[in-house]
Amino acid sequence: MTASNYSYSSLAHLGPQGRWRRVLLVAVVPMLCGFIYYAYASSFFPHTAFKPSQYPYQHNVSLPADDISMATVIKALYSPILHPVDAANFTDEDGDVHKLPGEPRFKEKLGKRVLVLDIDSRPLTNDGQLMNEELKWKGMRPLSAGMLSHFMFANIHGYDYKFIRAPDYPDRWGTWVKVPMMKEALKTHDYIVFMDSDVMFHYPHLPLEWLLNYWNMTADTLAMMSIDPDEPQNYDTKGNRYLNTGFVIAQQSKRTQEMYKAWAECPSETRYKGCGQWKVAWAHEQAAFGNYIRYDFDRPDDIKVLPCVEANGAPEAVNRGGCKGTFVRHFWVDKGLLAKGISDSVMQYFVPRLHQMYHQEASEHIIDKKGFKLVGADMVPMTDEEKEALKKDEGKNQKDEGF
DSSP: OOBOOOOOOOTTTOOSSOGGGGHHHHHTTHHHHHHHHHTTSSEESGGGOOOTTTOOOOOOEEOOTTOOOHHHHHHHHHGGGOOOTTOSEEEOTTSOEEEOSSSOSOOSOOGGGEEEEEEEOSOOOSTTSTTBSOOOSTTOOHHHHHHHHHHHHHHHHTOEEEEEEOOOOTTSOGGGGHHHHHHHHTTTOSEEEEEOTTEEESOTTSOHHHHHHHTTOOTTOOEEEEEOOSOGGGBOTTSOBOEEEEEEEEEOOHHHHHHHHHHHTGGGOSSSTTGGGGTTSTTHHHHHIIIIIHHHSOSTTTEEEEOHHHHSBOGGGTTTTTOBOSSEEEGGGOGGGHHHHHHHHHHHHHHHHHHHHHHHTHHHHOOOOTTEEEETTEEEEOOHHHHHHHHHTTTTTOOSSOO
16 A cells, blocks of 8 residues: 655644544444434434433534534534533443542633644554555554544544654654654643553543543643553652653643753753663653653642553553553553554444444334244244243253354
8 A cells, every 4th residue: 555645734733634534434434323323313312312320411412414524423422422521420331430539620621722642753654554545444553543542532522633743853762752742732732632652541422621620630730640550660760650651631831841841851961960861761751751850840739640540551451550541541561452442432332322222123123922932833822821831941942142
């Protein structure tokens, strides 16, 4: 497959509709099926409501009957069940209830004040990669799934989204480019959400604003990052665990700009002696932040440390310090899980809706012949006595599922 020729503009001028938007069509085609059912009504959901225990907040959503754009498909699937930004609690898929610590700071949607950000200096034009002109579910590279999930999350909630193809440092490891690019992004947006391409939000219907309330971002907070697992390689020279820079929420301020400047310039050693070792040595920019920057920007609300169990790892990594990624999953444990991750972020919403459709139309396609008995090739009506006797043998010669 030949690669497309793309041109990239600066962050301030890059339009919200990337040419590669069509790539999303392939990755989330199952959602189109949901739209086929709902597009015929100008308003839906009251007659297809989820059980309250599953999605306690439900909203009317109007859809144009003749619009089958990808944006409308996403709206049809997620908008009816978006969690309120100021809800007092959230119940996860395991039944655990997460409560806000106090009065929510964010009570309205932030919209385009939020930038969901992907940053990469690689071409990503090979087969299965995001910038190739074609992408199929079969053969999709793992990191494409991650970045598509970021794009989808932004579209669900009306946030801005940008992919920055960054210039390289000639003498640093590639991941260093995220630092000056985040600094630049904070000149145009009040809040940025940067994710490595192996990071995903597990509940796309849960808005960022709710998480900011839950994790208590204050007006003085510069950035939020998750702590890394309790493992030997994750400790800095002072004996404290690193903060993982693969998922960063940052808030615009003069002090935030100062922090990012100090971080980006750390390896020059004009301010931080010894930081140059992290130009190419693992953990690169993460080690620079962990060993130097966080100790200079250490006011109580400067850096919010997020729990590993909530904002790092994945269920497959739960034995590594309990880092199961309740809200934000970081698949460093196995990047091959990213395709399953984006599938989960669609199908956990699509399957219940499809199941409800199945039951709503039950009278049209479920035929109950349990009042008959089989005699050879014929069905013969049972007497009441036979029906009672049958109840005693219910399930005989059957497995729970299968044959």
